[in-house]
Amino acid sequence: QSALTQPASVSASPGQSITISCTGTNSDVGKYNLVSWYQQQPGKAPKLIIYEVNMRPSGVSSRFSGSKSGSTASLTISGLQAEDEADFYCCSYAGSRTSMVFGGGTKLTVL
Amino acid sequence: QVQLQESGPGLVKPSETLSLTCTVSGGSIDNYYWGWIRQPPGKGLEWIGYIYYSESTNYNPSLKSRVTISLDTSKTHFSLNLNSVTAADTAVYYCTKGDSFAYFDSWGQGTLVTVSS
Numbered sequence: 001q002s003a004l005t006q007p008a009s010v011s012a013s014p015g016q017s018i019t020i021s022c023t024g025t026n027s028d029v030g031k032y033n034l035v036s037w038y039q040q041q042p043g044k045a046p047k048l049i050i051y052e053v054n055m056r057p058s059g060v061s062s063r064f065s066g067s068k069s070g071s072t073a074s075l076t077i078s079g080l081q082a083e084d085e086a087d088f089y090c091c092s093y094a095g096s097r098t099s100m101v102f103g104g105g106t107k108l109t110v111l
Numbered sequence: 112q113v114q115l116q117e118s119g120p121g122l123v124k125p126s127e128t129l130s131l132t133c134t135v136s137g138g139s140i141d142n143y144y145w146g147w148i149r150q151p152p153g154k155g156l157e158w159i160g161y162i163y164y165s166e167s168t169n170y171n172p173s174l175k176s177r178v179t180i181s182l183d184t185s186k187t188h189f190s191l192n193l194n195s196v197t198a199a200d201t202a203v204y205y206c207t208k209g210d211s212f213a214y215f216d217s218w219g220q221g222t223l224v225t226v227s228s
Binding site: 032034036038044045046047048051052057089091093096097098099100101102103104105 | 156157160169172205211212220221
């Protein structure tokens with residue numbers, strides 16, 4: 001069982017927007033602004049798309065955005081494209097003893 | 112742009128030690144966090160730990176008693192040792208780089224390690 005809770009799957013049509021939630025506790029997501037998101041396409045290594053809740057690395061599309069409210073972080077993808085189809089994982093710092101925890105992953109299907 | 116490449120045996124026997132190396136190219140090893148993350152087949156990601164260029168380390172508490180991450184003195188690669196392995200340690204192992212301890216901005220392509228007799 002993963003430390004952070006994500007929906008197993010989401011789906012939407014091209015052009016639509018989706019939001020993936022990542023629910024933690026007040027010991028991880030709720031306590032630190034150190035949530036990151038990763039996109040993993042089939043057979044490939046994960047790729048960082050959001051760090052520190054809402055920061056985008058250079059080269060990542062502005063269609064990807066992150067936010068946080070309380071102990072729940074969210075990833076929003078706007079203007080869905082077929083190439084966005086992938087697994088998405090959230091990750092949070094959880095303090096010096098536990099350090100880093102991941103969500104179980106969400107499979108995005110573009111219909 | 113830093114590039115990472117994992118190498119090591121693809122098959123390890125139960126109770127033995129899993130040893131992997133990550134070769135760093137295209138950049139300096141200084142001032143960054145270097146780590147390992149694994150993914151069992153068909154499952155999610157699990158953080159293993161990291162080493163800072165100053166050689167301080169931090170490990171997943173669930174693996175801490177079995178894990179060692181070290182930096183080569185030449186500072187061109189770093190390594191993962193996981194001892195007393197079982198079938199539950201079968202996974203794709205990724206090496207990673209982070210500007211911060213809190214995220215992983217570069218990844219190797221991953222290497223599958225199977226634990227089986």
